Amino acid sequence: MFRIFSLLFLLPFLSCSTQRKNPQIEIQTAIGDIEVDLYPTQAPKTVAAFLSYVDSGFYKNTTFYRVLNDENQPSDAFKSEIIQGGLWGLGRNKQLPGIPHESTNQTHLSHKDGTISLARLEPGTATTEFFICIGDQPGYDFGGQNNPDGQGYAAFGKVVKGMVIVKKIFNQPENDQYFAPRIPIYDIVRR
Secondary structure, three states: OHHHHHHHHHHHHHHHHOOOOOOEEEEEEOOOEEEEEEOOOOOHHHHHHHHHHHHHOOOOOEEEEEEEOHHHOOOOOOOOOEEEEEOOOOOOOOOOOOOOOOOHHHHOOOOOOOEEEEOOOOOOOOOOOEEEEOOOOHHHOOOOOOOOOOOOOEEEEEEEEOHHHHHHHHOOOEEOOEEEEEEEEEEEEEO
């Protein structure tokens, strides 16, 4: 009887230890679903803004629209492999304030295989556009070669399930860095 009581007493504590430390999202696409852990401890402003877009429904009926691979980049350019998605080109871009830039030297996150990061022009201009790395992409980190300002991009999470889907998307037909046709994102939701 004491053992049963002890087990019942400990059960709530054991179940708490299996709860997720980080928020998780699911990118629901026409090719399959991608699950991503977000890192609010390392990139609090980026994660908060991204989740606010998720919660607002901004990503409903959007697309993966761009791909970078070895074949579609100029021969003298820094090479990278990513897929990019968001609202671009859908005529739904609202005037959103730029997210304060959290560089990888601040967050201690790196653009490794499966990392999700924000696309941007100048530091602090990122909003709804994001990309997922295929393979390690150190050129997107602080001090990397991909952006002339050397500030890199704001990594804020990592694919934990569905890299097979990411790679299937990556291998879809493209024309001059743009998927032809675009890959539908039905929605991005919290898990």
